[in-house]
Structures are given as structure tokens and as C-alpha cells.
Amino acid sequence: MTIQIPNRLRFTNRAIEEICTLPPDQRSRRFWDTTVPDLTIKFSRAGTPSFVLRYTKLDGTDGDFSIGLTSRVALESARAKAKAALNDLQVQGIDPVEARRQLREEARTPKLTTFTEITEAFIQSKADARPGKPPLMEVFFLRAYVLPEIGSMKFEKITVQTLMDLLSRIRAGVAERKRRKGADGKNTANSCHRAIKRVFQWAVNAEIATKNPATFGCMFPLRRPKRTGRLDEGRFNLFWREIGVNYDGHQQKAGRLAVLLYMTTLQRPIDVARAKREHIDLAKRMWVIPEDYTKTGYTYYIPLTDMAVRLFTMAMALGTGPYVFQSVRAKSGHLNEAALTAAWIRSRKRLVAKGALEEIDIELYDCRRFGRTQIRKKLGFSNEVGEAVINHVGEQHRMSQLYDVAEMLPDMIAAHGKWADEIDAMTMGGVGEALQALEDDQGV
Secondary structure, three states, X not given: OOOOOOOEEOXXXXXXXXXXXXXXXXOOOOEEEOOOOOXXXXXXXXXXXXXXXXXXXXXXXXXXXXXXXXXXXXXXXXXXXXXXXXXXXXXXXXXXXXXXXHHHHHHHOOOOOEHHHHHHHHHHHHHHHOOOOOOOHHHHHHHHHHHHHHOOOEHHHOOHHHHHHHHXXXXXXXXXXXXXXXXXXXXXHHXXXXXXXXXXHHHHXXXXXXXXXXXXXXXXXXXXXXXXXXXXXXXXXXXXXXXXXXXOOHHHHXXXXXXXXXXXXXXXXXXXXXXXXHHEEOOOOEEXXXXXXXXXXXXXXXXXXXXXXXXXXXXXOXXXXXXXXXXXXXXXXXXXXXXXXXXXXXXXXXXXXXXXXXXXXXXXXXXXXXXXXXXXXXOOOOHHHHHHHOOXXXXXXXXXXXXXXXXXXXXXXXXHHHHHHHHHHHOOOXXXXXXXXXHHHHOO
């Protein structure tokens, strides 16, 4: 006797059993549950019955969402799954078929679980964003010091204490290996800390990690003794004039031009040494150093005065490579900070030999400190503007924090302009004469 089952009925375990035993000629139709009206039982071409949710897609067309075989999924579970899918569709606009497809794609995608895996993904993402450019400085510290220690750990298990212990070991290890050179390992540990922090922040932004355990403050601040009064207006004049004359040799000239730009812009010596042509717009009179090239990981904005533009023009005329100050000796392809320090020391020795300078403890960085002090105390700019001019940003410089570029830039432009005027005043009008002599010598 043929069983007659209506298309719409209240699903029960017995009713489902009867539906599943229907002969093949009655399996082409769909059976609908009256309790959850959009839940159906549908036979496949092979004759296998499944719970299927019939729903209206966001574009208005009909769709089928397979919940599972009737032999494997309980009726109440099928109804609960159908209700949940309909709720997500109505409330959040989530298409159940599309959501399942995404889950399957994610399941096929290799999951990043260890710190090495997210580190290599971070390095690759930065390399993809900077094609043809050298790896970030963080890569060296990560691979040399960090990955050998915690690379195999699951990144979700890494805690603040894990990282603090690691940084302490790195500092102690460097201090032990290089004690004859007087190194204490603090710089290396701090650089590793910044690198780890950037990896985790990238992972958080990419929704791979949920937290960044490296956001704690610097463990090994470099507290150098305050050096006040080492450089004054008279000594600044001596160094400017000594560095601005008697050029001899291409490489020495590049180093001295770099020091003059450092004195003019008050940026970190390393940022001047590795300045890239593509970061400098002489027409717009702006030098922008992207975050991947800065010590603090924040973008720097440096307005260029007439003096800085003329110095950059001369420096760029020395070569044609990607860096303003090329170096055939350095692996990086550009001058390093030591070249600026050496030019400063040579000038200092000549000044001492001439009897023009008695104090020999005047360092390259004293110029940057002196410039910031003059901008604040003599030229009348606020502390925030003074800090912004020298790009003191980041967690080690709480009083400045990150400045709003659009809001602060006019004051920064004004401060740089006043500083250029102050240099001209301190050198008693000798700046223009020196620059003109340099340009005539170079044919710029």
C-alpha cells in the first residue's frame, strides 16, 4: 500500500521515518515543517534525505542551506539551527551559505599559531608593502635575538612577564658578550622590545591576535646625564663655520653636508644619514619620514627652510641613488650616524688645535639639545612645538605624545623658520656666504 504524506506537516521522528522510506517516485518533492515553516526535508539525486533551510537571500532570490542528513541530525537540533540561521539573516544580514563558505575557507587557510609564524607574516606583509626596499631594522633583532628564544611559543600564551624575562636575558647576554666594549645591552633589549611590539600590533590589526602583551613601558631607559650649557651661541658659530668650509674629498663633503643639515633641521643624525630622495619634496618644502624608517615607529614631518632646501640640493647633486647621502662602503648603501659623528669630531679637533675651543666635551647631540632649548626659551615657542620640531614622539616622551599634524604644522613651519634666522644671527650673517661658497664650489 502506498503511503500518502502531505507536503506540509508537523515533523516528528515517526513522520521523518515515513518520509525517508518513501519509494523513489515520491522523493522529488520537498516536505515542509509546520513548526518551523522554512525547514524542509529534501532528497538528493542519490536518494539521501537531508534537513534543508529554504530562505530568501539578501538580493531577493531563494536559497537552500543544508543543515545535515536526517540520519545524523536530530529534529530539534535541525529546528534550532534553522531558527538561528534565520535570526542571523534577519538581524545581522548574515547569509548562512556565505557564512559557511567563509568558515571553510578559513579552515583551509593555515592558521598562525606560533610567534615565529606571526613574525614571518609581519615581515612578509611589510616586504610586500615596500617592494625592492631593504628589510626593516626590526627583522635583524627579531631573528637574531627574539625568535631563537620564544619563536616556538604559541603567541597567545606569551604574557607580559614572558617578554620582560626575555628582554632581561637579552640585555644580560649582550652585556656579557660585549663587556670589553663597554656595552650594557640596553639598546639591544629596547630595540627587541619595539620590534616585538610592532609584530603584535600588526597581528592585532590583522585580527590574528586579540591583545598586544608588549605595550608595557621601556624597561631600560637610557638615562644619560643632562648636558646643559655645553653648546652656546658662540660655540655653535664656531662649529658651523668650521664644518661649512674647507671641503676636501667627496665622502668627507657628504659627511659635513649631513652635519649641516642636522644642525639646520635638528633631526636625529641617523635620520639625516639615511634620508631618501623619495621622502623629500623640495618644491613643497617638506621632508616626510615614514613610520617604517623612524626610531619611534611614527611618521615624522619636517618643514624645510630655504637653508635646508639649499643644503639638500647640494647633497642630492653628489649622487643619483635612492639615498641623499650615498656610501659605497656601508652595506646599507647610505652614510651611517658614525660618519656625522666623525665629521663633528674632526671639526672639534681643528677648533681645539686653533685655540678657538677649550671645551672638548661637546658632542654631536648637544646641537639638537641646544636647538630645542633655543626654540623654547629664546624664540618663544611652546614646549609642545619644540618637541614636535625635533620629533620627540612616542611613549618615551609623554609630554608631547602624538601631535595633530594639521593643527601643529603651521607652528612647526614657523619654528623652523625662526631657527634658520637664529642660525644666521648666531653666525653673524655668515650662513648665506658659506652656502653660496659651497654652491659655487659644487656648481649647483
